[in-house]
Amino acid sequence: MFNIFKTTALAGALALSAGAALADYPEKPIEVIVGYSAGGGTDVMARTAAPFIEKYLGDGASLVVKNMPGASGQIGVTEAANADPDGYTLGTFNLPGMMARTIDREAGYDRDSFTYLANVVNDPNVIVTSKNSGLDTLDKLLAEAKANPGAITVGMSSLGGDDHFALIKLQNATETEFTIVPFKGSAPARTALLGGHVAMGILNISEVAEFQDQLNVLGVATNERSTFAPDLPTFKEQGLDLVNGSMRGFIAPAGLPEDVQAKLLNAFSQLASDQEFLAAMAATANPVEVVTGDDFKQLTSDLYDLAKGVWETTPWN
DSSP states (O other): OHHHHHHHHHHHHHHHHHHHHHHHOOSSOEEEEESSOTTSHHHHHHHHHHHHHHHHHOTTOOEEEEEOOOGGGHHHHHHHHTSOSSSSEEEEEEETHHHHHHHHSOOSOOGGGEEEEEEEEEEEEEEEEEGGGSOOSHHHHHHHHHHSTTOSEEEESOTTSHHHHHHHHHHHHHTOOOEEEEOSSHHHHHHHHHTTSSSEEEEEHHHHGGGTTTEEEEEEOSSSOOTTSTTSOBTGGGTOOOOOEEEEEEEEETTOOHHHHHHHHHHHHGGGGOHHHHHHHHHTTOOEEEEEHHHHHHHHHHHHHHHHHHHTTSOOO
């Protein structure tokens, strides 16, 4: 009888302990690793979302953004993938870029290296040109590219990301050739473009929304016009079948405790209906598309298969 009471008491103590662990998380600041430089689209998303995640985690939660740019985002996402799976290290996650890293080079992670929390943004690509380039329409750009293959320099945030994916699609669709100038993020790529150091850039709509008076924006890679730039034509309107963009979200290392994962998923899922968050994202021209958990993992798998098909049949240089 005494042993039964001991066992029951122990089970009760363990249950209380597990409940306390759930209630206590997070007990210290949560680091969010951004694999790109400050000021780019991914960084803006992370910093805009952070206070709202803190609110929904409760218990005085604190998210601290840490920029680790380099290797087209690979340094940051590898650091996140290999962190302790305790809920105190999260990472930003870009599609198709992060999966392309596993195709075009050796990577320290794969599709199974993560706990998929939430995609937050679906940010379409735009083609922009420097004001002093003289290439202020899509027709002029393509005519110059065909007349002088490789003469037009293209600034972009990285190799193997959505910007590069868009350029590959553009070259294949128009039988043109451009010279890529990769940067460690979209912010330095945009700066080079504004300074006239590259003639053309492929960026995302959120990254040029505040610079439309300083750049020529030739089109948006969407099926329909963006609500963030309703006056800008799509490429489809101009006879070019080009639809592409960057999906940005958050992951954690694989193997999170179930209670921690549940609390994080609950927090991220509430972003979709938080009007204050949606307004904050709209102010930065970031189109919100929240996809969580297993649906986010499936989205990653689908985009990996798509990227694999493009990357394996297209020369990198």
